[in-house]
Amino acid sequence: MSGTQQAVAIGQGFARPRSARRRWIGGLHGADYVWALAFAVPYAVIFLGFVVYPICYGLWLGSDPQLYSELFADPRYFTAVINTVIYVGVGVNLKMFLAFMLSGFFMRKRWWVKALLVVFILPWATPALPAYMSIHWLLNGQWGMLNSILWLLFGIDGPVYLNSHWMGLAANIGAYVWKNLPFWTIILLAGRMSIPQELYEAAAVDGAAGLRKFAHVTYPLMANLYFVCILLDTVFALGDFNATYFVSGGGPAMSTEVLATLGIRYAYTVALPRLGVAEVMTALPVLIPLVYILMRKLRVSEGQL
Amino acid sequence: MSAAYGRTVTTDTGFAAGTVAGTTQPVRRRTSRPHYRLRRYAMEALAMAFGLVLAVWSVLPLYNMWMIALDSHNDVFSGAIWPENPTLESFRVVVTQDFWYLARFWHQFGNSFYVGLSVMFLTLAIGSLASFTVGRMRMRHGWMLSNAALMTYVIPASFLAIPMYRIMQIYGLTNNLSSVILALTTFATPYAIFIFSQYGKSIPMELDESARIDGANPLQIYLRIYLPLMAPALVAVGTYALLLAWNEYLYNFLLLSTPESMTVAVALAQFLNSDESPWNFMMATAIIYAMPPIILYYGFRRYMAAGLTMGGVKG
Numbered sequence A: 001m002s003g004t005q006q007a008v009a010i011g012q013g014f015a016r017p018r019s020a021r022r023r024w025i026g027g028l029h030g031a032d033y034v035w036a037l038a039f040a041v042p043y044a045v046i047f048l049g050f051v052v053y054p055i056c057y058g059l060w061l062g063s064d065p066q067l068y069s070e071l072f073a074d075p076r077y078f079t080a081v082i083n084t085v086i087y088v089g090v091g092v093n094l095k096m097f098l099a100f101m102l103s104g105f106f107m108r109k110r111w112w113v114k115a116l117l118v119v120f121i122l123p124w125a126t127p128a129l130p131a132y133m134s135i136h137w138l139l140n141g142q143w144g145m146l147n148s149i150l151w152l153l154f155g156i157d158g159p160v161y162l163n164s165h166w167m168g169l170a171a172n173i174g175a176y177v178w179k180n181l182p183f184w185t186i187i188l189l190a191g192r193m194s195i196p197q198e199l200y201e202a203a204a205v206d207g208a209a210g211l212r213k214f215a216h217v218t219y220p221l222m223a224n225l226y227f228v229c230i231l232l233d234t235v236f237a238l239g240d241f242n243a244t245y246f247v248s249g250g251g252p253a254m255s256t257e258v259l260a261t262l263g264i265r266y267a268y269t270v271a272l273p274r275l276g277v278a279e280v281m282t283a284l285p286v287l288i289p290l291v292y293i294l295m296r297k298l299r300v301s302e303g304q305l
Numbered sequence B: 001m002s003a004a005y006g007r008t009v010t011t012d013t014g015f016a017a018g019t020v021a022g023t024t025q026p027v028r029r030r031t032s033r034p035h036y037r038l039r040r041y042a043m044e045a046l047a048m049a050f051g052l053v054l055a056v057w058s059v060l061p062l063y064n065m066w067m068i069a070l071d072s073h074n075d076v077f078s079g080a081i082w083p084e085n086p087t088l089e090s091f092r093v094v095v096t097q098d099f100w101y102l103a104r105f106w107h108q109f110g111n112s113f114y115v116g117l118s119v120m121f122l123t124l125a126i127g128s129l130a131s132f133t134v135g136r137m138r139m140r141h142g143w144m145l146s147n148a149a150l151m152t153y154v155i156p157a158s159f160l161a162i163p164m165y166r167i168m169q170i171y172g173l174t175n176n177l178s179s180v181i182l183a184l185t186t187f188a189t190p191y192a193i194f195i196f197s198q199y200g201k202s203i204p205m206e207l208d209e210s211a212r213i214d215g216a217n218p219l220q221i222y223l224r225i226y227l228p229l230m231a232p233a234l235v236a237v238g239t240y241a242l243l244l245a246w247n248e249y250l251y252n253f254l255l256l257s258t259p260e261s262m263t264v265a266v267a268l269a270q271f272l273n274s275d276e277s278p279w280n281f282m283m284a285t286a287i288i289y290a291m292p293p294i295i296l297y298y299g300f301r302r303y304m305a306a307g308l309t310m311g312g313v314k315g
Helices: A002-011 A016-026 A030-061 A065-072 A075-105 A111-120 A128-138 A145-154 A165-193 A197-205 A211-238 A242-248 A259-268 A273-281 A284-304 B002-014 B021-070 B089-095 B105-136 B142-154 B157-171 B177-200 B205-213 B218-229 B231-247 B250-255 B264-273 B279-299 B301-312
Strands: none
Touching: A030 A273, A030 B105, A030 B142, A030 B157, A030 B177, A030 B218, A065 A273, A075 A165, A075 A211, A075 A259, A075 B021, A111 B021, A128 A145, A128 A165, A128 A242, A128 B021, A128 B264, A128 B279, A145 B021, A165 A211, A165 A242, A165 B021, A197 A211, A211 A284, A242 A259, A259 A273, A259 B157, A259 B250, A273 B157, A284 B142, B021 B089, B021 B279, B089 B279, B105 B142, B105 B177, B105 B218, B105 B231, B105 B264, B105 B279, B142 B177, B157 B177, B157 B250, B177 B231, B177 B250, B205 B218, B218 B231, B231 B279, B231 B301, B250 B264, B264 B279, B279 B301
């Protein structure tokens, strides 16, 4: 059947094969429809059982208004909100900016740059847990290696990093940047490499150099990718549990907790799972628009590619 | 146009100020060559210095891990940059399970592998089947499936942790490795569907159609045409899923609490429970735990990079 359609298509120019294809697949008949359904079932089951059900269950757990008054009365919650804003805002933007700059650096065609890239990937290839444990120990005020190095090089006694709120938060952000910088650098590097060289050559012929090449070629072509990366990483950073939990441990005195860790802390240390769920729910007004924009962006890009 | 361009180049050579880039270029280069070369060397040196800083930044925490692991038990608190008496004692302790936190280390290592491989297999199977229906068979409401996947991809897993824990209790799966396998498959599959649908577009539809004419049913097309041609994407996503499962901590920690069911990640974090933990043992465990993903990553780097650029977040 599709054979005859193909034959007709050849006679009728370019638009036909496409509609022929749609005829064949779009109107799935009998047995094919059953097959298609059977192939879709495993994911549908996973999605209903482990995404939709937990979400609904979570909404039900956090539906008591009493929880929110309890939550807003807790000063630790507000500290966590502020910390999350700083963590996400600084962590994501700093990292993306560095990744963008570094992706330019790694465009250099030198053997040592290629070798450096292999080393530079290490933080990302290492699992988060051991890496963050090591950073926690590295920053130890008394026995940490960082302070030993400072002492050897400059003869100064470094501070006890994780005993202060600000330095603890900075350490968490630093660890998060350290871990994820290679990943985003590679994504942006791939984006840069996909810019056709001819565009730069054309710009050079027109007399553009350095900054103007960047402003008129690199920037317009990279802006969308950069924006998608920022959004995606905002979501990842918002849900990042490991860096805060293992580097500062939320301390000193729970002053560096972020929303992702405080929720777990409520649920398992204080045994108030409902409060934990309510705490996560307060992130929804930010999360939902983000997810919505991201879904649109990613879907559009899927259509284009 | 190009002919005119060629003529200006040849006739303009006598003019001091050429309008075409091609004519001004050699003049400028000739006058400033020594400076230019000097500046290039300076730039290269600067770049190398920067590269060195970058290398130190990347490696320092890992170097720290090794140094503590090589410390003997009494030297851990010295903070030395190079251990006074480097010893492999702590690795021996881990490998021979000679410490009570590590009593079931190899069993837990096996658990981690079991979870990783199961998640990988399930993710590949479920993801490729779903992408086949949506991308190849074009099921009527297939877009709902890909939207569901996309939504799961952008919801932070840690925000679902508490309800997920309760759900697993309802399903009766706590302290059972399948709970972690199912949860992590849920979070790995969306990426798989995303990448597979991207990659699938590069496989010509005509192949499916000609197989149809030869009388193949969708299952045969899936097995004999779709899967073999998707091999690079399967490798990339398989590696991704395996690494995701191996590196995960939060869900392992919440869902597995008995020494029998624990994975290495949970066993490793147990060291943090007490203040007098032997840090060198902990770091030795951490290094052994970090080895498989690092080896896997560098082994499949080519495919991973391909997988990422294939679609990951391409805008």
